[in-house]
Amino acid sequence: MAANGCGGGQAADGGEMDVHNTYRSPLAARYASPEMAFIFSDAHKFQTWRQLWLFLAEAEQKLGLPITDEQLEEMRANLHTIDYKMAADEEKRLRHDVMAHVHTFGRCCPKAAGIIHLGATSCYVGDNTDLITLKKAFDLLLPKLARVISRLADFAAEHAGLPTLGFTHFQPAQLTTVGKRCCLWIQDLCMDLARLARARDDLRFRGVKGTTGTQASFLQLFEGDHEKVEELDKMVTQKAGFRRAFIITGQTYTRKVDIEVLSVLASLGASVHKICTDIRLLANLKELEEPFEKQQIGSSAMPYKRNPMRCERCCSLARHLMTLVMDPLQTASVQWLERTLDDSANRRLCLAEAFLTADTILSTLQNVSEGLVVYPKVIERRIRQELPFMATENIIMAMVKAGGSRQDCHERIRVLSQEAAAVVKQEGGDNDLIARIQADPYFGPIHGQLEHLLDPSSFTGRAAQQVEKFLQEEVRPLLKPYEGQLAGKVELSL
Missing domain, CATH: 1.10.275.10 (Fumarase/aspartase (N-terminal domain))
Known part of the structure; x- marks a missing residue:
């Protein structure tokens, strides 16, 4: 240790501490x-x-x-x-x-x-340091979130037109595309990016305010010169890198700032949880998977398993992140008069944990988004299982154009659909509705059109066009301020 007492680097008690014992x-x-x-x-x-x-x-x-x-x-x-x-x-x-x-x-x-x-009070260094720290933490998170959005945008563009079965209530619905579904994720993250940037820019310095925020001690130092006290506050605020400071404070800056900060992080947690839950569901369907290392073990007992552990980690930590906003909500509500110290220990925990958690889930999600694997053949097979039922309205319209009666056609398809559904649900077989239609002479006039009527791309509406427009008009402009920070891949050590 330096003789003048200015050395550093040791544990608080001066000894070496085994990190495995604490x-x-x-x-x-x-x-x-x-x-x-x-x-x-x-x-x-x-x-x-x-x-x-x-x-x-x-x-x-x-x-x-x-x-x-x-x-x-x-x-x-x-x-x-x-x-x-x-x-x-x-x-x-x-x-x-x-x-x-x-x-x-x-x-x-x-x-x-x-x-x-x-002339200062403890909160001069305590609160102002917290605000500087929050600002720097936002500066670290924002490009990370932008990188996740960028990777997912590339994925959405690549798969903009790939038809896939859409789900409502996790039940088969109409078709969408893999890229369109990804844009649902991106849209939420873009909202988070804008809210994080706004929260960062809205941060104000506590400044030089004294014990109860009146600046009395500084007014005394400058012998009643109000202009010098105002200038002191302004100078220190600018030196610390802030555009403005609070005009009004108690001993602390209002703890509603912490609510706003953790609220946007909690919202980010909700977005990430939804995205990663979707990926976990799709992994179960074997349509989409997160990266899986060659030596990675999915289960100690089941060697064949490919568990979505990265997305599971994100969901686990995102739940923690979402709950942390309750701390500043309760803290702000019980700040008596000019302040009470029961905020201190709580804030040491929740502010740091919120940013560390957000940092972790964004790094993990970037890693996931850089290695997403799509299985088009599995997606195609699932479409084939459900599309015949969805195509019935198209088949009826084609029969009407060929001179048939809508009511007669509807009844014939209703009967054939129920027979096919029974094969799927009761016998565990494949959907054979189209084979039944092909075998029924009634539908002879449109047998040659069935392949066209069952083309999955004709069931996805404007999904591909929506993806292109969304990426071009909303996503790419939002990422422009981060252009120089979008490079680099994330490799997870755990």
């Missing part, structure tokens, strides 16, 4: 990206505290307070030299995390120690 969050240890895990790390938090103290001192100096360049240089030189052992000891002694780090920073900066945190 609980670690699976989100950080197993699932989330290193980049997102760092954003919510102690190192990032405490470095940001020091940066905010520097911003405050720089602005106070510029506005005339007696702070020297030497003091500022000392602070700049020690933004990252954090002695975590000393900070932990100080917090144990003082029972106050911010003051523990004020003392620890002051040990590194003896000349500047007296002006660190000048």
Whole structure:
């Protein structure tokens, strides 16, 4: 450890800790990206505290307070030299995390120690750091979501015209296309992308507000000069990378901000859960599968299984993400008057977990979307099983055009359809309705048209055209701001 107490990197108790002997969050240890895990790390938090103290001192100096360049240089030189052992000891002694780090920073900066945190309250570093962290976390999530949309858009374009059986109530309905179904997923994700971007842009800095938000301490520092206090708030806000700050706060920024942030993440979780559930259902039908590695084991007991474990992971974590919004909802509702501290421990958990979870499911879904496998022959076989029933109206219309009676034709097809349905349901056989129609002399006038009348592409309506229009007019423009961030594939280690 450095002699001046500015070393770092050790466990809080100063000793080496076996990670296998203590609980670690699976989100950080197993699932989330290193980049997102760092954003919510102690190192990032405490470095940001020091940066905010520097911003405050720089602005106070510029506005005339007696702070020297030497003091500022000392602070700049020690933004990252954090002695975590000393900070932990100080917090144990003082029972106050911010003051523990004020003392620890002051040990590194003896000349500047007296002006660190000048006029500020704990929420100056605590809340403003949270807002900086949320902004950076959004900046990491947004291109990840854009990449998922981009991959699914390519998939939808490739399969825009591939007919597949549509389902309502998970019962066979009319035909759609594989690409059109994928666009249902993309549309939800595009809504999420827009909401995430809006939530990110709506973030405001708490700024320099003092103990109960009145800025009284800063007004005293500047001897009643309201303009300088306003300018101080503005300068620090700009230094921190925000366009604007709250005009009104209590001791904290309103906790409704956390509701808005976790609400959009919960909505993303719902979208991902729906998408991955669809893929799991289609995997059961053997029409579509997520990537499956050559050495991957689906089941320890059943070697033939190809479990959709990536989509199952997404669903599992998405459920967790959707529930986390309940924390800030309840927290905001019980913030007494100017604030109460029962928000603190809760927010340490829910904010970090929400972003780490969202990060994990987006990385996993990108991996899934980059390796989706379609089985057209299976899809075609299922269509053949159901299409004869769907084609009956077309057959009736063709018979009417050939001079037949609609009522007579309807009754004959009704009888033949029920016979064919009995073969399927009671005997487990294939749908033989068309063979029955071909064998019935009554339908002789249209026997030559049956192949055309049963062409699956004639049952998909404007699905292919809708896919093309949707991708061109809505999806591609939405992805344009992320053009330089769409490259790269995701390889999952677990």
